[in-house]
Amino acid sequence: MNLQELTAKIDAKAKTHAPIGVKFKLNLVDAGIIFIDGADENKVSNDDKDADCTISISIPDFLDLAKGNLNPMAAFMGGKLKVDGDIGAAMKLQSFLS
Secondary structure (H helix, E strand, C coil): CCHHHHHHHHHHHHHHCCCCCCEEEEEECCCEEEEEECCCCCEEECCCCCCCEEEEECHHHHHHHHHCCCCHHHHHHCCCEEEEECHHHHHHHHHHHC
């Protein structure tokens, strides 16, 4: 899956989910950015904007995380996932993806 396909998939999910109340930046290593602005409504773009929380992860690891095949804590402790900013906001992303 490439950046455009993943962006479209997250955008489709965002349109059916209640606003998450925070701004996320997914820094997909060597692929690009997916920005989720959940302040008023969930808007998804590939803009590199300021966010409450930035999560850096590769696309394969992100897909495993979203499918439940990768434990978030194990990914964090193993260096596969890096969080910059509000860790509480990162927890909201998990519920958004499930």
